Amino acid sequence: MAQTSTLPPVLRESGQREVFCGLTSIVWLHRRMPDAFFLVVGSRTCAHLIQSAAGVMIFAEPRFGTAILGERDLAGLADANEELDRLVGDLLARRPEIRTLFLVGSCPSEVIKLDLAKAAERINTRMQGRVRVVNYSGSGIETTFTQGEDGALTSLVPLLPSNPEPQLLIVGTLADGVEERFLSLFARMGLETVRTLPPRQSTDLPPVGPGTRLLLAQPFVADTVRALERRGAQRISAPYPLGVEGSCAWMAAAAAAFGIDPERVAAVLDPLAERGRRALEPLRRKLEGKRLFLLPDSQLEIPLARFLHRECGMELVEVGTPYLDRQLMAEELPLLPEGTQLSEGQDVEKQLERIRASRPDLVVCGMGLANPLEAEGFATKWSIELVFSPIHGCDQAADLAELFARPLNRRELLQWN
Amino acid sequence: MELTLWTYEGPPHVGAMRIAASMEGVHYVLHAPQGDTYADLLFTMIERRDRRPPVTYTTFQARDLGGDTAELVKRSIQQAVDRFKPEALLVGESCTAELIQDQPGSLACGMDLGVPVVSLELPAYSKKENWGAAETLYQLCRGLLKSQVPAPGTARPGPERWKEEKRRPRVNLLGPSLLGFRCRDDVRELRGLLADHGIDVNVVAPLGARPADLIRLPQADANLCLYPEVAGPLCSWLERNFGTPVVRTVPIGIGATAQFLRELCALLGLEPPELREADQRSRLPWYSKSVDSTYLTGKRVFIFADATHAIAAARIASRELGFTVVGLGTYSREQAREVRAAAKELGLEALISDDYLEVEQAMAEAAPELVLGTQMERHSAKRLGIPCAVISAPLHVQDVPARYAPQMGWEGANVIFDSWVHPLMMGLEEHLIGMFRHDFEFVDGHLSHLGGASAPAAQPVAAPVNEVPEVTPLSATPEGGALRWTASGEAELSRIPFFVRGKVRRNTEAYANERGVAEITEETLYEAKAHFSR
Numbered sequence: 001m002a003q004t005s006t007l008p009p010v011l012r013e014s015g016q017r018e019v020f021c022g023l024t025s026i027v028w029l030h031r032r033m034p035d036a037f038f039l040v041v042g043s044r045t046c047a048h049l050i051q052s053a054a055g056v057m058i059f060a061e062p063r064f065g066t067a068i069l070g071e072r073d074l075a076g077l078a079d080a081n082e083e084l085d086r087l088v089g090d091l092l093a094r095r096p097e098i099r100t101l102f103l104v105g106s107c108p109s110e111v112i113k114l115d116l117a118k119a120a121e122r123i124n125t126r127m128q129g130r131v132r133v134v135n136y137s138g139s140g141i142e143t144t145f146t147q148g149e150d151g152a153l154t155s156l157v158p159l160l161p162s163n164p165e166p167q168l169l170i171v172g173t174l175a176d177g178v179e180e181r182f183l184s185l186f187a188r189m190g191l192e193t194v195r196t197l198p199p200r201q202s203t204d205l206p207p208v209g210p211g212t213r214l215l216l217a218q219p220f221v222a223d224t225v226r227a228l229e230r231r232g233a234q235r236i237s238a239p240y241p242l243g244v245e246g247s248c249a250w251m252a253a254a255a256a257a258f259g260i261d262p263e264r265v266a267a268v269l270d271p272l273a274e275r276g277r278r279a280l281e282p283l284r285r286k287l288e289g290k291r292l293f294l295l296p297d298s299q300l301e302i303p304l305a306r307f308l309h310r311e312c313g314m315e316l317v318e319v320g321t322p323y324l325d326r327q328l329m330a331e332e333l334p335l336l337p338e339g340t341q342l343s344e345g346q347d348v349e350k351q352l353e354r355i356r357a358s359r360p361d362l363v364v365c366g367m368g369l370a371n372p373l374e375a376e377g378f379a380t381k382w383s384i385e386l387v388f389s390p391i392h393g394c395d396q397a398a399d400l401a402e403l404f405a406r407p408l409n410r411r412e413l414l415q416w417n
Numbered sequence: 418m419e420l421t422l423w424t425y426e427g428p429p430h431v432g433a434m435r436i437a438a439s440m441e442g443v444h445y446v447l448h449a450p451q452g453d454t455y456a457d458l459l460f461t462m463i464e465r466r467d468r469r470p471p472v473t474y475t476t477f478q479a480r481d482l483g484g485d486t487a488e489l490v491k492r493s494i495q496q497a498v499d500r501f502k503p504e505a506l507l508v509g510e511s512c513t514a515e516l517i518q519d520q521p522g523s524l525a526c527g528m529d530l531g532v533p534v535v536s537l538e539l540p541a542y543s544k545k546e547n548w549g550a551a552e553t554l555y556q557l558c559r560g561l562l563k564s565q566v567p568a569p570g571t572a573r574p575g576p577e578r579w580k581e582e583k584r585r586p587r588v589n590l591l592g593p594s595l596l597g598f599r600c601r602d603d604v605r606e607l608r609g610l611l612a613d614h615g616i617d618v619n620v621v622a623p624l625g626a627r628p629a630d631l632i633r634l635p636q637a638d639a640n641l642c643l644y645p646e647v648a649g650p651l652c653s654w655l656e657r658n659f660g661t662p663v664v665r666t667v668p669i670g671i672g673a674t675a676q677f678l679r680e681l682c683a684l685l686g687l688e689p690p691e692l693r694e695a696d697q698r699s700r701l702p703w704y705s706k707s708v709d710s711t712y713l714t715g716k717r718v719f720i721f722a723d724a725t726h727a728i729a730a731a732r733i734a735s736r737e738l739g740f741t742v743v744g745l746g747t748y749s750r751e752q753a754r755e756v757r758a759a760a761k762e763l764g765l766e767a768l769i770s771d772d773y774l775e776v777e778q779a780m781a782e783a784a785p786e787l788v789l790g791t792q793m794e795r796h797s798a799k800r801l802g803i804p805c806a807v808i809s810a811p812l813h814v815q816d817v818p819a820r821y822a823p824q825m826g827w828e829g830a831n832v833i834f835d836s837w838v839h840p841l842m843m844g845l846e847e848h849l850i851g852m853f854r855h856d857f858e859f860v861d862g863h864l865s866h867l868g869g870a871s872a873p874a875a876q877p878v879a880a881p882v883n884e885v886p887e888v889t890p891l892s893a894t895p896e897g898g899a900l901r902w903t904a905s906g907e908a909e910l911s912r913i914p915f916f917v918r919g920k921v922r923r924n925t926e927a928y929a930n931e932r933g934v935a936e937i938t939e940e941t942l943y944e945a946k947a948h949f950s951r
């Protein structure tokens with residue numbers, strides 16, 4: 001995958017951002033690990049953000065909550081620490097099923113320098129192993145949207161047992177069904193020892209060691225990768241498993257890292273790729289030549305743009321990303337077509353002006369912007385759906401493309417006379 | 418520090434956003450980190466607004482904190498003014514910015530922007546959304562009207578000055594805002610109602626008003642405080658400073674609408690409204706009197722909402738529909754006194770809480786047949802298998818209907834009748850279900866389009882039940898005693914129609930607990946039934 005393409009200089013912007021903070025990732029992480037609880041230490045704003053981002057309120061007692069700081073907590077840190085200990089004690093007494101407690105820092109807790117690492121230590125000692133307490137920050141002054149997952153996973157790394165044996169470790173949350181599918185495909189290639197971080201049970205942590213090779217399911221886990229590398233693991237460089245091409249390359253890279261006979265790999269992947277491309281065909285016809293503008297949001301923008309261009313024939317007007325991690329995008333960037341305009345960071349007003357000027361056929365954006373853009377005549381796709389839906393893998397490629405085709409189809413369907 | 422899982426109200430700056438977004442020509446610069454931009458979706462998704470709320474966020478980051486965040490604030494303010502050319506500018510901060518004390522309001526005031534600037538101080542760690550909305554509306558109006566305030570001791574024009582001025586009387590409609598419950602439709606309904614009585618609307622605020630409209634507020638003969646959560650402080654201030662009298666009766670329901678008209682007409686020196694107006698204009702009185710409604714008698718309702726809607730609902734339920742109110746409460750602490758008084762009239766103690774779990778528990782203990790609440794209670798009621806109608810914010814997108822569905826005035830009463838009674842069963846149908854309950858249609862799994870079972874071939878008679886309980890009975894009573902149902906008890910329970918089964922189960926368990934019975938047999942169930950039907 002050593003193609004190089006020439007990309008114009010990245011547009012770096014530092015105006016108003018319109019991206020959620022890292023707390024948002026609690027919305028999917030708590031579902032991934034049903035024995036864990038995420039306790040945000042923050043303000044009413046933080047509680048309201050999670051509630052609004054989750055959109056639905058299906059759980060009587062969800063496995064996340066916010067310890068809302070009050071004026072008294074701000075008056076003295078000693079009090080705040082004491083209060084936090086009390087609140088955690090009550091919570092754990094009420095919810096005995098919790099095995100891992102994530103203390104999640106927010107902007108207010110960071111600004112007042114409430115030391116959640118110390119708090120975690122204190123509570124760990126007190127709980128004597130009944131519950132494991134870890135901490136990370138999901139604050140909006142340090143993290144965007146999906147980066148919260150990176151923080152959560154990084155906080156688990158010190159707890160992973162050591163094991164030097166060879167194994168493949170998939171890093172980043174995948175939908176359960178998609179994950180199972182990948183595991184069975186890897187097994188068919190003869191790759192048996194495949195583990196995942198995050199695991200499905202917070203207590204069922206995968207080991208790590210010099211034999212561990214990391215395969216990234218998501219592009220936003222940079223800190224986790226660094227922490228795992230410090231424990232001897234090595235990263236496999238691969239594109240992300242979106243679309244047929246990305247998914248095959250991703251699986252093939254893993255197989256290659258373990259020295260599996262390429263023919264055996266091809267025997268597994270070729271029929272899949274063939275079927276995946278066939279399923280994509282009608283969607284490609286729909287999307288071909290359509291112009292796409294991606295606003296920075298989930299950090300999935302670059303791999304998505306690659307898929308939508310190369311496999312669906314879309315033209316890329318602008319590909320925004322909250323931050324550009326060149327190392328983790330090393331296999332993706334060369335696959336973008338020549339001349340693709342990347343933008344990093346955001347100045348939302350200017351970006352909207354560029355949208356109005358370039359009149360794309362489809363805009364990928366956050367929920368706050370979707371209806372206003374629709375009202376201006378643009379078809380939109382909310383990016384948040386992409387982190388909740390099973391979109392990874394060859395079998396999912398057509399479903400992924402369909403998410404982008406649907407708004408366009410819908411516009412053609414509706415008639416008013 | 419307080420543990421919160423779901424909250425009724427957002428932080429106070431979201432209240433300020435509601436005011437800014439409700440109005441035209443107002444822009445709000447909010448010193449806040451990027452994550453706080455989530456609040457835009459409340460307006461664009463829940464309210465389905467076709468434009469972004471008029472808010473510029475500074476979205477400062479950790480790396481800005483070492484440097485000059487004040488510069489960032491000033492830049493954001495200047496850019497917002499240049500770009501949006503507002504007629505009035507609100508400047509404030511969210512919880513995080515409050516801690517770093519850049520004082521964006523004072524920065525803005527020192528900037529010579531050429532627009533009126535209102536600096537908002539909304540304490541994020543002690544106040545909430547509705548307070549923030551009320552404070553913002555008040556500060557904005559105060560800021561714009563300061564110079565007009567007559568000197569103390571100046572004679573105030575009376576509410577009947579319209580007669581001397583040879584014009585129709587005119588009033589302000591204060592409080593309707595975005596993310597409030599059905600405000601858009603309430604305004605339309607009230608405009609019609611007032612027009613019928615020869616009363617003009619001077620200004621509606623904040624919904625749809627411009628800053629220039631606020632400057633005309635003192636020209637009204639009276640202020641109608643429609644949503645005290647939002648308009649209370651403003652109405653009091655206008656009363657104190659401009660002498661504008663306030664009508665505080667909220668016209669939701671037949672009795673309250675009639676009372677509202679009587680008060681308003683008396684105040685303005687108009688003919689009192691005709692007594693028959695309610696019967697002529699609304700169907701609620703007749704529908705409630707018709708025989709079909711007999712089955713509504715004594716239905717147990719549990720009410721939890723903002724104060725405005727909780728108080729109104731209690732009055733309608735108890736007096737106009739013949740329900741028995743078994744629980745009444747609010748999350749609006751600022752209006753707790755009024756809700757307590759309303760509860761006391763019904764022989765209840767009001768539940769004042771913003772902990773939805775406490776509300777859910779009170780709901781379960783009250784064993785109501787209908788819940789009137791917010792989105793939160795809708796979910797609690799669903800879990801408990803009790804029908805529910807939403808009557809108040811916090812809302813979900815489905816509570817902002819496309820059709821005209823006010824709560825206030827005569828049409829509002831019609832809407833209320835339909836939307837509360839619909840989740841219950843039609844009287845005749847309840848009777849039929851009693852007769853046919855052993856028929857095949859009532860076999861479990863044939864009952865609900867929600868229950869996940871295969872769709873029934875023919876819709877059972879009970880189909881109008883909207884919120885078919887996905888029966889998830891409390892496995893233990895609130896007291897937590899360990900109870901066992903015997904086979905005979907379970908068998909008998911399964912013969913009870915699904916829609917009351919949850920309640921029968923709870924009642925029986927409560928009864929068994931009370932008696933110290935550990936095993937529930939068929940007999941226990943009937944004893945409990947006899948006990949509760951007394």
Ligand code: SF4
Nearest residue numbers: 055056057058796813
């Ligand atoms: S379950 Fe229904 S009411 Fe509740 S949030 Fe979801 S869609 Fe809205």
Ligand code: SF4
Nearest residue numbers: 021046106107140452
């Ligand atoms: S940006 Fe900061 S204050 Fe706002 S919700 Fe996120 S963590 Fe909380």
